[in-house]
Amino acid sequence: MTFLVVDTPSPYNAIIGRPGLNLMEAIVSTRHLLMKFPTRFGIREVRGDQQVARQCYKTAIMDKGKDKVLPIANVELRGDMEPECPQPVEDVVQVPLEEGNTEKVFQVGSHLGEVEKGELITFL
Numbered sequence: 081m082t083f084l085v086v087d088t089p090s091p092y093n094a095i096i097g098r099p100g101l102n103l104m105e106a107i108v109s110t111r112h113l114l115m116k117f118p119t120r121f122g123i124r125e126v127r128g129d130q131q132v133a134r135q136c137y138k139t140a141i142m143d144k145g146k147d148k149v150l151p152i153a154n155v156e157l158r159g160d161m162e163p164e165c166p167q168p169v170e171d172v173v174q175v176p177l178e179e180g181n182t183e184k185v186f187q188v189g190s191h192l193g194e195v196e197k198g199e200l201i202t203f204l
């Protein structure tokens with residue numbers, strides 16, 4: 081895993097997303113403030129402290145109104161940040177939802193058989 085280290089007060093020691101937790105094969109219970117994960121030495125666990133967690137939460141809330149700005153420079157982004165729109169895998173036929181209204185349409189695959197295409201259009 082690659083970590084971004086930020087020098088700022090925070091109620092968190094680390095923020096690990098779902099992909100990281102999956103990579104670690106970790107099981108997390110927020111109710112029990114517990115994370116278990118396998119190691120070559122057996123199952124290990126990280127426990128939280130409820131009183132410390134409450135104090136950190138209070139501190140984080142009190143700092144919200146101070147308008148702190150944290151500049152983050154030289155961060156490498158993972159690839160293109162613009163999400164790609166899904167594209168059909170085959171040519172499609174535009175079919176209006178209502179007869180004569182071309183504003184609301186759905187698409188049906190052009191390689192679909194005529195019988196299946198007709199049944200699908202009738203159903204939709």
